Structures are given as C-alpha cells and as structure tokens.
Amino acid sequence: MTQPGSKSRAAYEWIRERIETGRFTPGYRLVLDAIAREIGISAVPVREAIRLLEAEGLVTFERNVGAQVAFMHEQEYEYTMQTLALVEGAATALSAPRLTGDHIARARSINDQLADSLKLESFDPRRFTELNLAFHTVLFQKCPNPHIADLVGRGWKRLTVLRDSVFGFVPGRARESVGEHEALLRLIEAGEAPLTIELAARDHRLGTLHAVLAYQAGRRHAAPAVGRNPSTHLTREQP
Amino acid sequence: MTQPGSKSRAAYEWIRERIETGRFTPGYRLVLDAIAREIGISAVPVREAIRLLEAEGLVTFERNVGAQVAFMHEQEYEYTMQTLALVEGAATALSAPRLTGDHIARARSINDQLADSLKLESFDPRRFTELNLAFHTVLFQKCPNPHIADLVGRGWKRLTVLRDSVFGFVPGRARESVGEHEALLRLIEAGEAPLTIELAARDHRLGTLHAVLAYQAGRRHAAPAVGRNPSTHLTREQP
DNA sequence: TGATACGAAATCGTATATGGTCTGGGCCGA
DNA sequence: TCGGCCCAGACCATATACGATTTCGTATCA
Structure with missing residues (x-):
C-alpha cells in the first residue's frame, strides 16, 4: 500500500489531500462507493485507504456504518x-x-x-x-x-x-x-x-x-x- | 475491524495467535488464499487482517509479493x-x-x-x-x-x-x-x-x-x- | 559449464457481485 | 399530535472472478 503505483495509495492520497486542505471537514462522511466512483476505481482499494487513515487517527470508523473525517477537539x-x-x-x-x-x-x-x-x-x-x-x-x-x-x-x-x-x-x-x-x-x-x-x-x-x-x-x-x-x-x- | 464479529477480526486473531505461540516463525510466508481457505473465508478480510498486523510490526509486507512474519532481531x-x-x-x-x-x-x-x-x-x-x-x-x-x-x-x-x-x-x-x-x-x-x-x-x-x-x-x-x-x-x- | 531467456505456476491487486445491517421515513393506532 | 412498527433505500462486509506481476524451473546458447 505504501508502495507507489497502487490504487489504494492513490485513494489514500486523494482523501488525505482533501482532509488537509479542508475540503473534507470533520464529520464529513466518507462513502466507499461514492469516492470509488469519483476516483474511477473500485471500492476495495478505497476501503483499504480508509483503514490506513483510521490508523493515523484522521478518520473514525464504525463497523457497518462507515467512516467520517475525525472530529479534532481543541x-x-x-x-x-x-x-x-x-x-x-x-x-x-x-x-x-x-x-x-x-x-x-x-x-x-x-x-x-x-x-x-x-x-x-x-x-x-x-x-x-x-x-x-x-x-x-x-x-x-x-x-x-x-x-x-x-x-x-x-x-x-x-x-x-x-x-x-x-x-x-x-x-x-x-x-x-x-x-x-x-x-x-x-x-x-x-x-x-x-x-x-x-x-x-x-x-x-x-x-x-x-x-x-x-x-x-x-x-x-x-x-x-x-x-x-x-x-x-x-x-x-x-x- | 476491531469490532468483534467481523471476519477480518477473526483472521487477525487467528494469525496473531499463531505468531504469538510460535507456530508461525519469523520468515513464514502468509499466503492470502491459503489462510483464507484454512479459516473458511475469502481472501479479502484476510488481507485486511494482514495489513493491521503489518501496522503493528508483526509482519512485513511487500507489494505484489506478499507478507511474512517479521524477523525480530536481537x-x-x-x-x-x-x-x-x-x-x-x-x-x-x-x-x-x-x-x-x-x-x-x-x-x-x-x-x-x-x-x-x-x-x-x-x-x-x-x-x-x-x-x-x-x-x-x-x-x-x-x-x-x-x-x-x-x-x-x-x-x-x-x-x-x-x-x-x-x-x-x-x-x-x-x-x-x-x-x-x-x-x-x-x-x-x-x-x-x-x-x-x-x-x-x-x-x-x-x-x-x-x-x-x-x-x-x-x-x-x-x-x-x-x-x-x-x-x-x-x-x-x-x- | 554457466548465463540468459522464456514460460508456466503462484500469488497478489482490483473489479464486480451479493447478502447483511443500519437508518430514516411513512403509516397506523392511541 | 405523538409514539411505535414496518419497509425501502443506502451502504458496508465479504465472496467470487480475473487480469497483472513476480518467481522459479527449464531449455537454449555461448
């Protein structure tokens, strides 16, 4: 994943870039299919990207519910x-x-x-x-x-x-x-x-x-x- | 994934248990399909489990090659x-x-x-x-x-x-x-x-x-x- | 004999498909 | 009007399928 060239990686950077620049604000729901369609790939690598972002604390995740950009308190x-x-x-x-x-x-x-x-x-x-x-x-x-x-x-x-x-x-x-x-x-x-x-x-x-x-x-x-x-x-x- | 009930979770615990007890020794190759078949699930959740183990440093991973139990030096x-x-x-x-x-x-x-x-x-x-x-x-x-x-x-x-x-x-x-x-x-x-x-x-x-x-x-x-x-x-x- | 090239098997990465779970809205009864 | 139930839609989790990449054995040639 960390390897360049993979679509998971592309999805990771695509999402992260949007969080960093504030286009995805805290609470924004990250819907797998929607993101996948927009990037032009399938949901599988997007899911993997979101898992990584979760590990970094940038998004929160709940089973059967999905992910959203993490709320960062003061x-x-x-x-x-x-x-x-x-x-x-x-x-x-x-x-x-x-x-x-x-x-x-x-x-x-x-x-x-x-x-x-x-x-x-x-x-x-x-x-x-x-x-x-x-x-x-x-x-x-x-x-x-x-x-x-x-x-x-x-x-x-x-x-x-x-x-x-x-x-x-x-x-x-x-x-x-x-x-x-x-x-x-x-x-x-x-x-x-x-x-x-x-x-x-x-x-x-x-x-x-x-x-x-x-x-x-x-x-x-x-x-x-x-x-x-x-x-x-x-x-x-x-x- | 961390949530109980998921197959990713089951795979994670299945693999981790084997590493902890030493049945999977350092260098052992973790082949997705093989593990999936043995647990009785598909390769997708197994892959996710391995990613998590990688993040924890228990396994090393290389794109297009696969994962193996991490070598732990002295x-x-x-x-x-x-x-x-x-x-x-x-x-x-x-x-x-x-x-x-x-x-x-x-x-x-x-x-x-x-x-x-x-x-x-x-x-x-x-x-x-x-x-x-x-x-x-x-x-x-x-x-x-x-x-x-x-x-x-x-x-x-x-x-x-x-x-x-x-x-x-x-x-x-x-x-x-x-x-x-x-x-x-x-x-x-x-x-x-x-x-x-x-x-x-x-x-x-x-x-x-x-x-x-x-x-x-x-x-x-x-x-x-x-x-x-x-x-x-x-x-x-x-x- | 040793190096190189080719090809098949193994395995991964990703797409597509399907069943399961949650959520929200509308309908019904009090 | 309000609360609860039911159903449909949205979305996730996982299975299956397939093309892509790597690996490794084997054959060929210098």
Whole structure:
C-alpha cells in the first residue's frame, strides 16, 4: 500500500489531500462507493485507504456504518504536541552522540535561514515551519531506536493536518525558537548528558505549545491566562 | 475491524495467535488464499487482517509479493522496552496527580501479590508479568493524553509477542521490581514533581531492560559484561 | 559449464457481485 | 399530535472472478 503505483495509495492520497486542505471537514462522511466512483476505481482499494487513515487517527470508523473525517477537539493539538515533545526529546538525545560536526554545521545553517526569514518584512509562517522541521530532522535523524524515530515522524505528520503553521498565530515564538535552537546546538556540541539534551529539546517544543495555548486562551477570554514557563514536566498548571 | 464479529477480526486473531505461540516463525510466508481457505473465508478480510498486523510490526509486507512474519532481531526487545520506558514514564507522571488513595491502595495490593508470588517455591514468571502489568496499569490509567496512553498499550502488547516473560530469565530482577514499585508509590503519594515520578517510572522499566541485556550478554560471552545501573538517559554504555 | 531467456505456476491487486445491517421515513393506532 | 412498527433505500462486509506481476524451473546458447 505504501508502495507507489497502487490504487489504494492513490485513494489514500486523494482523501488525505482533501482532509488537509479542508475540503473534507470533520464529520464529513466518507462513502466507499461514492469516492470509488469519483476516483474511477473500485471500492476495495478505497476501503483499504480508509483503514490506513483510521490508523493515523484522521478518520473514525464504525463497523457497518462507515467512516467520517475525525472530529479534532481543541485539545488534539495539545495532545499531539505533548506527545511529540516527549518522543522528539528522546530521539534528539539518543541521536546527539552520533552527530558529527557536519550535522551541527548543517543544522546551524538552517537555523540561520530561520533567523533570516524573521527579518523579511513579510514573515512566511509556512516556510518557517518547513525550515523548523528540517532543523530538527537533522538533530534527531541519527536516533538509533526505529520505534521512537517512527513516532517522531508520525507526530510531525499529524501536525500538518492540525495546523498549517502555528507561527502565524504566535510570531513571537518564532523568534524565541531560533535562540533556543542555538542553545540546543551548543548543548550537543558540548557533549552534555543525554538527559540534559532530552529535556532541552522537550522544553523547546513545549514552549511552542504553551505559546499557542496562551494565545488561544487570550482569544477566548480577552484576558490571557498565561501558562507557566515551559516545564520539563510535560504538564502545565490548570487555570 | 476491531469490532468483534467481523471476519477480518477473526483472521487477525487467528494469525496473531499463531505468531504469538510460535507456530508461525519469523520468515513464514502468509499466503492470502491459503489462510483464507484454512479459516473458511475469502481472501479479502484476510488481507485486511494482514495489513493491521503489518501496522503493528508483526509482519512485513511487500507489494505484489506478499507478507511474512517479521524477523525480530536481537535489538527488537531493547527498542521496544526503551520506547515503553519513555512513554510509560510520561504516562505515569501525567496520571499521578489524578490518582486517588483508592488507586494507590489497589496498586499496593497488587504489589503485595507480586511479593507473595516470589515466596512460592515454584515462581511463575508468567503470572508475575501479568500482575506486573496490572500494577502499572493502575498507575498510568489516568493519563489524560490519549496518544501517550495508546502508545503505552501498544508497547505492552508488543512485548507479549517478543517475550512471554523475561522474569523467567532474570528472577532476581523480579525481586527488585517489587521494591521499586513501593518506592514509586511513595513518590506518588508524596505528590512529588511530575518529572521525578516520570524518571523513576522510566528507570524502573530500564532496570528490567538492563537486567535482561546483562543476562543475554552473559549467555553469549560466558563472562557477563554487566551494564551500568539503570540510567534515566534511556541509553546505556556501549561495551 | 554457466548465463540468459522464456514460460508456466503462484500469488497478489482490483473489479464486480451479493447478502447483511443500519437508518430514516411513512403509516397506523392511541 | 405523538409514539411505535414496518419497509425501502443506502451502504458496508465479504465472496467470487480475473487480469497483472513476480518467481522459479527449464531449455537454449555461448
């Protein structure tokens, strides 16, 4: 299925693309025959595609009833980011000792691009997110544990569905990020203890999460109930 | 599919049971028609079952070629336990503040049973593992993040395929476990910081992992290259 | 003898067909 | 008017059928 050329794959991408771009909104019913007819294939591969989307949490499924685009509650972003903070932190720490000077240089170069993108009069949050992923990918790519690496990949993939780019909402956080990136690089260069690196990487991601949550709280209540500073606890205080 | 009553589900359980009990050994080819005929259904639901097993990593799959029971290298157990240490530690820490005295009492009661099972002249490692899961389930069950909770469940499920019970190999570790359980309970009761609890729970699991790795190294080299004590780093020294 | 090409068997991927299950609307009785 | 029953339509789950792809044995040729 993951293999290109298959119709299941085509159906998967066809549906996913529509969910990502918002043409299929949460609750939209995915009817096998209808989709199959529209793509010009039979229902069998469509069914398989939907099963895969279900496994990714993009659609919900009920036997004898069918599938619909999953409802994502407010907290979905929080849960995903919290999980990503956890696994990406670990992946980065496990990867760190295996990174060469070359890797660090590459990461630093990407971070420079991130810094540059801040200076443009028209800040492009989408591009910032793209570069941000590239930066972190360099850092965790050497993670020797394939399960953890896989979870990191899933987390990022899921984020693409939840938010195109949160940095559009919290541009200030983008600026902070660049500084934290450099700090993280220094820790790695210095050969700091894995746990130190893990918690730094974790905090970095939680920092973005908290910024977004604070922004949302602000929008809701006019008086922003600012969360605490990023904490390594994966948690934040309840209001 | 996850729903009972479906033939996909039946096929899934039929295959999985054979893999778990070792009747289907790694490398065994899973031929759709053959399995379908043997179960008495058509190939379509069997195919779906195999896709699910693939997602769980129990079988590997190649387009136009088919599926076979996944080869699990030596390190598979290590990777799975390391990942479980990571996510279970977090789940436990996130769950801890939501646990009532009732939960703690229940966990302690299970730990008593674990202690009792050590005293029996015939130690039953399988039962120990069962109770052990029950104990930890009490502790992380209140984890509010469904993604992390899900990952914990997957980790445990995967372990059932990898090893029936490692405590048969390292009975000494069973004894240690009981003590660490009590220590963990005290941390939770005392309302310690989430990170403290997280790392304690993580270390607890890594302890078992390291014990098993040391045992394996001992079997291989006669002179056991004992790993370091459990570390919160998720890592251990290379020999 | 070894390499290559051909062809048949095995097996997968997908289309089409069919029976089963759920859902919603209309009819009937209170 | 309202609630319950029944039926028809929609849709899913699975079976069967068939073309497509891979694999592997065998024959042919250098």
